Amino acid sequence: MRSLICLLLFLPVLGVASAPEVQAILGSKVVIQYEGSRLTLAMGEQRGGVKLISIRDDRVTLEVRGEQGHYRLGERRSMSTKFTSPEPAVLRLNADRLGMYQTQGSINGAPINFLVDTGATTIALNSRDARRLGIDFRRSGKPVMLTTASKKEMGYRVMLNKVQVGNIVIYDVMAVVLDNKHFPQKALLGMSFLNRVDMTRSGNSLLLKKRW
Incomplete structure (x- = not known):
């Protein structure tokens, strides 16, 4: 013994x-x-x-x-101490008939439809979508003047706690909310998110892979 x-x-x-x-x-x-x-x-x-x-x-x-x-x-x-290798966080998108890439996702756990836009510096939302998502942009955001394709728009810079598309999850993502109920018509998945993934185009497909 x-x-x-x-x-x-x-x-x-x-x-x-x-x-x-x-x-x-x-x-x-x-x-x-x-x-x-x-x-x-x-x-x-x-x-x-x-x-x-x-x-x-x-x-x-x-x-x-x-x-x-x-x-x-x-x-x-x-x-x-028992760790398992995480599944690769990847998402493959197919272009629509206009050559655009769209996907369903979520912001802070609430569903949203995204349009991938590499020309947008950050994720961009209209004020109606922001309110539906529970984002109090007037209180928590920083006022900014934004230049769009047609005119200048008042907006608010905010920090999103969590953004997800497919199984790609990114925390603490910068976004802007335009003080406009209808523009942009669809949430833009801009470079504040896309800079943190690798993007590979092949034919009509776009592959997003989480970098870290």
Whole structure:
């Protein structure tokens, strides 16, 4: 019995590992404590099995051994050491008869139809869609003057918590809401989202693949 107890004491503990602890947020960098090491990570940088995905206020998104999670400043929690490789986040779109790419998606969990627009700097919404999605753009947004194809429009710059198309999920995405109920007619999936995916055209198809 004594030898069995000694053997058990020296067996490695499996199944639980310490999670990263966010100790400081320094602009676009974070300082974390993970598995006995203190790491400073810049946006998109990976060290010690941890990659910095995004920063918003006191919330940090990290990828740890292939799995993403959200951590708040000073928060510590345990994580399972059993990790599975995530499925590739990809979406293939076929052009419509006008050569445009459209897709269903969601903003902050609410459904929305998108038109892919590489000429749009950010995601763009009309005010009616924004209200339906629960975006209080007048209170939380920053007023901006926007130049459209035909005229100048008043708008509001806002931050979207979560944007999803297919199985591609991007957090903390910049958008503008135009102070117009009808323009744009369809939500524009602009470069604030598209810059964070790889785009490959092949014939009439457009393949989107999440970069990080």
